[in-house]
Amino acid sequence: MTQLTQRKRIRVRTGRTARTGRTLRTRRNAALVGATAVLLGITAPVTASAAARPSPAPALTWTKCAGDGLDPRQRCATLDVPMDYADPRGPHLSVAVSRIASEKPSARHGVLLLIPGGPGGSSLNDPSGKGQKLPQAVRDQYDLVGFAPRGLAPSTAVDCGLDHADLATSRLRPWPAADGSIDGNLADARRMADACARNAGPLLQHLSTANEARDLDRLRAALGEDTVSAWGVSYGTYVGAVYNQLFPRRVDRMVLDSNDNPDPEQVNRAWLGAHEQGVEDTFPDFAAWASRPGNPDRLAEQASDVRPLFLDLAARLDRAPIPWPGANPEELNGNVLRQTLLDSLYAPKNYPALAKLIRAARQGTVPPAPQAPPEEALQNVAAVGAGTLCNDVAWPHSAAAYRKDVADSRAAYPLTAGMPRNAMLCAAWPTTPREAPVRVTDRGPSRVLLVQNRRDVATPLGGALKLRAALGRRAVMVTVDSIGHDAYLANGNPCGDRTVSRFLATGQRPAADVYCR
Template sequence: MRAPALYSAAGSLILTTLAATPAGSVPRVPDTAAAELRGTAVAAARARAAGIDFGRCAADLEAPATFRCGTVSVPLDYAHPDGKQIRLTVSRVAATHTDPHNSKRRVPRQGVLVYNPGGPGASGMLFPMIGVLPEWKRVAASYDLVGYAPRGVGRSAPLSCVDPGHFFKAPSQAPTHPSASYKEARINEAKAYAQGCLKRSGSGLRHYTSLNNARDLDVLRAALGEDRLTFMGASYGTYFGALYATLFPSHVRRMVLDSAVNPDPERIWYRNNLEQSAAFEGRWADFREWIARHDDVYGLGDTAAKVQASYDRASRRLARKAAAGKVGPGQLQGAFLSAGYYDDFWPSRADALSRFLKGDAGPLVRLAAPTAETAAEAENSNAVYTAVECNDAPWPTDWKTWDQDNTRLARVAPFETWGNAFMNLPCAYWPVPRQQALDVRTGPGELPPTLILQAERDAATPYAGALEMNRRLSGSVLVTERDAGTHGIGGGPNQCVNGYLEAYLLEGRLPERRASCAGHPEPKASVPADHTRRKNPRVSLTGEAGRR
């Protein structure tokens, strides 16, 4: 697919002229860092001695019988390892030892493979289910597959910032050029949300950080009885995986970073979000061009501009009257934003838009309407996302900076810019001290060779981030899926990518230098049998739309 000129030229130009993030964080003094390092060693030693008592999983996990679940204790504050403890939930499916190509051949166990799907705020508890898929059976034969809910997520000392019953505001608007009054309302909401996080979560809120996620990972490693960790992180999971590699390089056995966050401390997290918004404009253009090529199926226009006009017409109609009283322009935008993550969502979204414009709102409602059953999980996920990103690094505290940067970017990237800005705006008014982002990097020989996987047109974690990660982690090797934009590509439909992943995890083999794979085929235009929220096992491995 051709890179749209909008993103490659104008969008990049805007991003290079954005204002720098102002200071305003609380620097981490050496004594605190040393205390946290000692605290991690203390917590890891205790976890190794205690182990994890795996047993039946909670009924609400809806896990198969092969799943075993347990908990591991970690300090809320690693500078005080004898202080308050929190418990992280962990899931495991034992290695099958069975070669999927030769059932009589017994495969030796290589240890555990721990996975994190990103977010921040996503749970990996269901990750071990992946072992039943053909793409993962060889890995599942050699490794115990281990998932967990990071601190703050699910049952792992859950965070909350608002009453879940009031979390979904539907229908909602999705202004690409918000008015002054709309901005003022969102500023007030952001201030109230930030205060709600402190009120509902207390003074411990400051300890929900990426650095503590990395420390928790080392305690989990010890609790699992592993001297060295085999870890795979997707999306945001690549960032604290890189923090782990920087803090504990000798504890790494193998590490896969799939869809890499740019770890440059100057980009954590304000500038990364601006760059993400610009990249989504490019991916939205890819989707519109695909719909236009299949105008005979969807009837939304035979050019990207005509498809945009169809989308805008639907948005205006929803602004006048929400579908089923629940789906407004904001919900429409959310449904189409998820298509920027995964192109296998393209047919269902295109068909739902087509049917809505022809008078049938049912498919769009089923795709986009918020549901009461998912409100608590969504509120918790958003609270963790906000707390981690706000705590991790400095953010601009002057609304003028946000307004200027996003106004300029929205001129060339209107699709996601303001939605992303308002989602992150509580960080401007965050009520607890912030950290300085760690300077991620390892020197030659410090870290075992690691594998980075990246789709060239990934919008959630733009490609430049993978290049920067590759540069900072000495000995790492980048494998690129060309002309593709799926977020999270390991174990997906691209057999070339999966070949590199298997060779690394099973044999420790990496290409000598950067490698690439041709992109997987685009989805076929079709009319889906239904438009329910089916969870594709591959897709569910990465964070939900609106996150990394």
């Protein structure tokens, strides 16, 4: 027997059927990145010394990747990691990884880890996907490496067996009732917490950003690299910042794109709360587009008319939802409309679909319901996102505190109606996290480049500035005068893209923070 097969393997639940080492192979729903779940059976916290004791990662065996539409050069492997880094001789699990080798071996500089957003996102197919958007000089220098984080199929998978209705994005990101009440949200949190306690198995309690960072360092070692470079996006910026804090001498060049607030007192709560400002920052751009002459999806003659039009429609749908067969829930109510607005503001390319939905709803109809991923995949993504959010930091349990926060948010930010400060599933969390959040500091080598759009619904500029301040001299920041989530090679501008590409290709950063108009 090999070292891996001799180890005790963990059992995880997927749906309501126990599985041993079996994983899902379906696509994820990016809209569920705000999912939450419950921590189970917490024991002693991980310590720095305990986390350093796992046996060396065995060499990776690269084989053909499963799935369609992948670059034929992409190869896949399985990384063996401890489930609990405080007990490295205990159960182990598998992390799926992928790689496209440097396109010019004579120019090879090292490895570029593609760190996905989420929590609940995967970069397993990114070497074949967004990695191919990188300039040739970057692809020549790096092996592009992706992975499915622990808990996310086809890595050893986990789910909570939630009810179908609880997989709705507007339930996972709980919106208050039309009158502002959160009693229903609190009941939902308790019910979903109970489902996780019954169904999730032991892996759920070991999902965390710190453990993902430890898995990445084990991957670095398995790749035979002394250092790695990385491109982290959205939640991946927090993963990258935590990796940089835990393993500062293992970082070569790190790009953090669309940045999360690293506040160690709130962590994930601050990210959700930032949506209220993010929507306010980005809605004017949608309103300008939706009032532009010649736009076939035009909603109003003036940009100033779009906001009251939207708020009036949401209130009307609160009172009289429109049936929406095939959707979850099967109605277009005010909160589903508000959630759709938030999701649509991630990128200007989403504006036409949002405008069409608004136009239809004003006439009392709906377009065809969007096709959802398979429920098995939704269950998996929801559990991974949930477990990480709830394990990273302790959430308040006080119903009174949530009620006050929601009321304040509703008054100040009517477009998001209190959701960003509401009681998510973590409010029903039965125990404290296994370890304190990692505090990001300015101690260590200066090898980080932040890139941030000025108007970003998911990771607003204010949060990025807090990460910039926490990193201090270790980082330089490129602020891009653009709108949308994901700046580099996506929703940014040529100035920002050139600056990041130069850093990845040469290691040259701007001497100080810059603004790309």
